[in-house]
Amino acid sequence: MAQNPAAHTALWPAPHASGAVDATVHVPGSKSVTNRALVLAALASEPGWLRRPLRSRDTLLMAGALRAMGVGIEEGVGPEGTGEAWRVLPTGLRGPATVDVGNAGTVMRFLPPVAALADGPIRFDGDPRSYERPLHGVIDALRALGARIDDDGRGALPLTVHGGGALEGGAVEIDASSSSQFVSALLLSGPRFNQGVEVRHIGSTLPSMPHIRMTVDMLRAVGAQVDTPESGGEPNVWRVTPGALLGRDLTVEPDLSNAQPFLAAALVTGGKVLIPDWPARTTQPGDRLREIFTEMGGSCELTEYGLVFTGSGAIHGIDVDLGDVGELTPGIAAVAALADSPSTLRGVAHLRLHETDRLAALTKEINELGGDVTETADGLHIRPRRLHGGVFHTYEDHRMATAGAIIGLAVEGVRIENVATTAKTLPDFPELWTGMLGA
Numbered sequence: 001m002a003q004n005p006a007a008h009t010a011l012w013p014a015p016h017a018s019g020a021v022d023a024t025v026h027v028p029g030s031k032s033v034t035n036r037a038l039v040l041a042a043l044a045s046e047p048g049w050l051r052r053p054l055r056s057r058d059t060l061l062m063a064g065a066l067r068a069m070g071v072g073i074e075e076g077v078g079p080e081g082t083g084e085a086w087r088v089l090p091t092g093l094r095g096p097a098t099v100d101v102g103n104a105g106t107v108m109r110f111l112p113p114v115a116a117l118a119d120g121p122i123r124f125d126g127d128p129r130s131y132e133r134p135l136h137g138v139i140d141a142l143r144a145l146g147a148r149i150d151d152d153g154r155g156a157l158p159l160t161v162h163g164g165g166a167l168e169g170g171a172v173e174i175d176a177s178s179s180s181q182f183v184s185a186l187l188l189s190g191p192r193f194n195q196g197v198e199v200r201h202i203g204s205t206l207p208s209m210p211h212i213r214m215t216v217d218m219l220r221a222v223g224a225q226v227d228t229p230e231s232g233g234e235p236n237v238w239r240v241t242p243g244a245l246l247g248r249d250l251t252v253e254p255d256l257s258n259a260q261p262f263l264a265a266a267l268v269t270g271g272k273v274l275i276p277d278w279p280a281r282t283t284q285p286g287d288r289l290r291e292i293f294t295e296m297g298g299s300c301e302l303t304e305y306g307l308v309f310t311g312s313g314a315i316h317g318i319d320v321d322l323g324d325v326g327e328l329t330p331g332i333a334a335v336a337a338l339a340d341s342p343s344t345l346r347g348v349a350h351l352r353l354h355e356t357d358r359l360a361a362l363t364k365e366i367n368e369l370g371g372d373v374t375e376t377a378d379g380l381h382i383r384p385r386r387l388h389g390g391v392f393h394t395y396e397d398h399r400m401a402t403a404g405a406i407i408g409l410a411v412e413g414v415r416i417e418n419v420a421t422t423a424k425t426l427p428d429f430p431e432l433w434t435g436m437l438g439a
């Protein structure tokens, strides 16, 4: 998807909060749930509904890719009217087709296994950064499971999957220490492989476990049989039995990682924010914010209306392992830079391979505003200092843009370069942010 070059150089004056925020913020649907639901619906044996899907760059790329492979995704009428739902009509997956993955980890990892099931060649390409993000776990595993893939030997994009209409499947070993999405990708398509799939992670650490649980839960919800380490299986081994998937009617939860900047606003300004429809039970990593932001000085209450998060006026540093919830790191780092004591964020070495090298980017941008951040082997040390205004660069990373906006609440004169990059998962961010402040 082409991006507007002018948007990259544009500077967005991050609003400075004149007082405590007091707002209700309706956060759009989860990226991770929407893109899993699209894949599972496309692989099902009957039509399904997806209600309140996220419509952002990453999810529109996923929908576009599936459409290119022959899947019907129609606008439907949901509970709140037209545009609120997608009806997914699975058909025989076929090539030739070209998939633009943009810089979406979920699209570049989840779709090559789907393409291996298609009839015909599927070419994958994306943004320059997508060439640098690891994909070897998916490419090597698919080859071991019987797929034919042409790539340039780097274990990365661009590549062509020569779908043969079916895939043998079976047992495979992968090192998923650079991305949990390798495991999720193989499990999601696993029920459609002739022998199903058994994935054994043989690397060191495995990041983002809640996202693997999300994959397993969503597979089970559409009728798949999945054995996991948590259900009595071996550690680091997941097994999916071959079988047909049901078409379901699923309503997507709000994206709790995208709720983060709004909760942070309550923390930073000593205010209050209500996020409606916060799920009582969820596999989304953003749910950990209730605990993390409470330790950093706020308090929260899950009510029948949603999550009410209240700041106390004080912001404390934190020492925390974020390996399970890596995508929360930029927002936590931003709050930590404004705290009354130092922070250590650990367990997130793999963030160097995200949308940008997030550890380097956060260090550079916070320090250029006068901060004192150092990179460690697997995270950041953040010693709060008095910050000043300046340009906050975002490196085409949506979470860098929202991190800069959090700092801007407390520091006058922060200008965010390319705030439009939030369109990756939250196209309405600037409007939601100013709406929150004006409420």
Ligand SMILES: O=C(O)C1=C[C@@H](OP(=O)(O)O)[C@@H](O)[C@H](O)C1
Pocket: 031, 032, 033, 105, 106, 178, 179, 180, 181, 184, 207, 208, 211, 326, 327, 350
């Ligand atoms: O499966 C998913 O939906 C995701 C898994 C995580 O990826 P990594 O394990 O690569 O960090 C997370 O950071 C990403 O935002 C979404």
Ligand SMILES: C=C(OP(=O)(O)O)C(=O)O
Pocket: 103, 104, 105, 106, 327, 354, 355, 399, 425
């Ligand atoms: C790491 C992220 O995205 P992706 O799905 O592209 O990996 C993220 O959203 O923080």
